[in-house]
Amino acid sequence: MPNMIVCVKQIADPEAPPGSFKVDEAAKQVLPAAGVSQVVSPFDEQAVEAALRIKDAQGGKITVLSLGKNFVMDVIKKPLSMGADEMILLQDPAFEGSDSHTTAYALAMAIKKVGEYDLIFCGRQAADWDAGQVGSGIAEILGIPAITPAKNVELVNGNVKVERVVTDGYEVIEASTPLLIMVSNELGEPRYPKLKGIMAAAKKEVPTWNAQDIGADAAKLGAGGARAKVHKLFIPVKEGKCEIIEGENPEDAAVNLALKLRER
Amino acid sequence: MTLELLGGGRKLADKLGEELSVVLMGVSLGDLGKEAIAFGADKAYIVDDALLKDYQTDAYVAVMEKVVKQVSPSILLFGTTSMGRDLAPRLAFRLDTAVSMDCVELDIDPDSKLLLQTRPVYGGNARAVYICENTRPQMAAVRAKALDPLERDDARKGEVTSIEAGLDPSIIRTKVVDTVKEEVTGIKLEDADIIVTGGRGIGGAEGFQELEPLAKALGAAIGATRPPCDNGWVPASLQVGLTGKIVSPTLYIAVALSGSSQHIAGCSGSKNIVAINKDPEANIFKEARFGVVGDYKKVLPAFTEKVKELLG
Numbered sequence A: 001m002p003n004m005i006v007c008v009k010q011i012a013d014p015e016a017p018p019g020s021f022k023v024d025e026a027a028k029q030v031l032p033a034a035g036v037s038q039v040v041s042p043f044d045e046q047a048v049e050a051a052l053r054i055k056d057a058q059g060g061k062i063t064v065l066s067l068g069k070n071f072v073m074d075v076i077k078k079p080l081s082m083g084a085d086e087m088i089l090l091q092d093p094a095f096e097g098s099d100s101h102t103t104a105y106a107l108a109m110a111i112k113k114v115g116e117y118d119l120i121f122c123g124r125q126a127a128d129w130d131a132g133q134v135g136s137g138i139a140e141i142l143g144i145p146a147i148t149p150a151k152n153v154e155l156v157n158g159n160v161k162v163e164r165v166v167t168d169g170y171e172v173i174e175a176s177t178p179l180l181i182m183v184s185n186e187l188g189e190p191r192y193p194k195l196k197g198i199m200a201a202a203k204k205e206v207p208t209w210n211a212q213d214i215g216a217d218a219a220k221l222g223a224g225g226a227r228a229k230v231h232k233l234f235i236p237v238k239e240g241k242c243e244i245i246e247g248e249n250p251e252d253a254a255v256n257l258a259l260k261l262r263e264r
Numbered sequence B: 001m002t003l004e005l006l007g008g009g010r011k012l013a014d015k016l017g018e019e020l021s022v023v024l025m026g027v028s029l030g031d032l033g034k035e036a037i038a039f040g041a042d043k044a045y046i047v048d049d050a051l052l053k054d055y056q057t058d059a060y061v062a063v064m065e066k067v068v069k070q071v072s073p074s075i076l077l078f079g080t081t082s083m084g085r086d087l088a089p090r091l092a093f094r095l096d097t098a099v100s101m102d103c104v105e106l107d108i109d110p111d112s113k114l115l116l117q118t119r120p121v122y123g124g125n126a127r128a129v130y131i132c133e134n135t136r137p138q139m140a141a142v143r144a145k146a147l148d149p150l151e152r153d154d155a156r157k158g159e160v161t162s163i164e165a166g167l168d169p170s171i172i173r174t175k176v177v178d179t180v181k182e183e184v185t186g187i188k189l190e191d192a193d194i195i196v197t198g199g200r201g202i203g204g205a206e207g208f209q210e211l212e213p214l215a216k217a218l219g220a221a222i223g224a225t226r227p228p229c230d231n232g233w234v235p236a237s238l239q240v241g242l243t244g245k246i247v248s249p250t251l252y253i254a255v256a257l258s259g260s261s262q263h264i265a266g267c268s269g270s271k272n273i274v275a276i277n278k279d280p281e282a283n284i285f286k287e288a289r290f291g292v293v294g295d296y297k298k299v300l301p302a303f304t305e306k307v308k309e310l311l312g
């Protein structure tokens, strides 16, 4: 039965109204917006779903890893309530100021500590910085192949069959384990947690590991180990001058719109 | 995409006073090296090998690692294509350097001479300019249509060099066993000058059929936001947005979609956005040039009739 690991990130709800979004340009940081809740990054929920479908089909164990801070336990435990078996949180001031490299390094070190794995699942990109790299990075560090973005994953006689989304369709790719897969929304909706799952998850102990626990080299962590640097962060200005075409009724407005467009 | 990278790369190379090289990988590449030179390259490196027929991560990363060691570029550019999305991050980790994916703008900082890599973040709500100070090459994957190709100039001189792939087939750990095309009839989204896009408010597959007459009359392609794709009302390949197609038509007619940042990230390059939405507060009216507030079921047929009349 496969041992599976899923990496999930806690982020601010990416579907919050764009108007609520603010940045501190000088500090090059995103400001927390009032009333915007924390969620598991959506593609990561799909990554959990991909692992659960394999578990449904042939059993196995799913361990979830998340690196971050200010974890909201009800939020970050969602993969457990969906049906994952274990969860480990990675939290340490040493991780702060991470880029894709240092995040991938820390996660890879934690995966090595977890030990056995056949399949590792990530999201295609975290819906905050939309970097789309950490999965490839973990795979490179662990020396295993990776496939992105995936819309279907099956385990057939110990071999993995992955449908990879390409511009106008998909490729069917075969690989052996261990393999890392970055999951995309085409996989389909993640399942809703059931009440029983939520209650079990609430009771579940979730250990936290720090940099030392995972045996990480401090020089490769956080801001010090980062290779990419944010030089500037800003909200693009919008012209925002929409002309609302009026009319006696919707049909009439539609006709006026057609006339207006013809003028141009 | 390669032509766009050559055009954009040429500008950067000129600003730095450096050479622009292109790496072409595949099988039976023929005269592509000369082509690349006509479109702006100083040097073309050709890696022609049967093992490079399909894109496979392990093979392409290994070849690029070899080429980078040989050529030592200060900057390495990719397209954010199906291939680039997979190849660029993996190669960056192998070379122990950083890459910025999905860049919309590239420039050279006049003081530091570093590559300024501008990309949308937070679903398009913000833009970040990244730099890579200490490791080389500086890598960026660029979104389609962000860079302009140059005019072809067959008089341009350059040097074409072959590089042996030298691949050991056993390093390739994945195998493409099938490629499934999800053909879309009619005009392709990426090429369309006019696009009619439906959102969740369309309500179903039948609703999308109501967009057809308008699209037909205008010679437009049909697009969709993510929910209609996820719900199976339309094929996934019609998705426009951050994680779908990036389009920049002259006219973009947005019907019954709210204008989420992730959707706008894919169509903000449109010259004119027209919105039809029943909610006057919908964010799409902040993006649009013209808008009609109303139920699309009422607005669309009348609009379509008038358009036909005006064009007919």
Ligand SMILES: Cc1cc2nc3c(=O)[nH]c(=O)nc-3n(C[C@H](O)[C@H](O)[C@H](O)COP(=O)(O)OP(=O)(O)OC[C@H]3O[C@@H](n4cnc5c(N)ncnc54)[C@H](O)[C@@H]3O)c2cc1C
Binding pocket: A014, A015, A042, A126, A127, B123, B198, B199, B200, B201, B202, B224, B225, B226, B227, B228, B239, B240, B241, B242, B243, B244, B245, B255, B256, B257, B258, B259, B260, B261, B262, B263, B266, B276, B277, B278, B279, B282, B294, B295, B296, B297
């Ligand atoms: C990381 C990430 C990536 C994403 N990538 C993409 C992407 O690439 N593309 C994409 O589109 N989305 C993407 N999304 C999803 C995105 O956040 C939104 O959920 C999605 O775009 C909303 O689609 P919509 O506007 O059609 O639906 P809604 O937001 O539900 O809007 C429906 C609109 O229709 C209007 N309406 C309803 N009925 C009618 C009617 N009868 N007549 C007129 N108007 C009507 C409503 O007023 C409303 O404004 C992504 C999300 C994340 C987190």
Ligand SMILES: Nc1ncnc2c1ncn2[C@@H]1O[C@H](COP(=O)(O)O)[C@@H](O)[C@H]1O
Binding pocket: A007, A008, A009, A010, A041, A043, A044, A047, A065, A066, A067, A068, A100, A103, A107, A121, A122, A123, A124, A125, A126, A127, A129, A130, A131, A132, A133, A134, A135
């Ligand atoms: N801090 C994190 N903790 C756990 N997983 C992460 C973290 N950051 C990124 N990932 C995983 O890597 C994927 C790609 O992230 P990114 O490269 O940051 O866009 C995400 O979808 C997650 O699966």
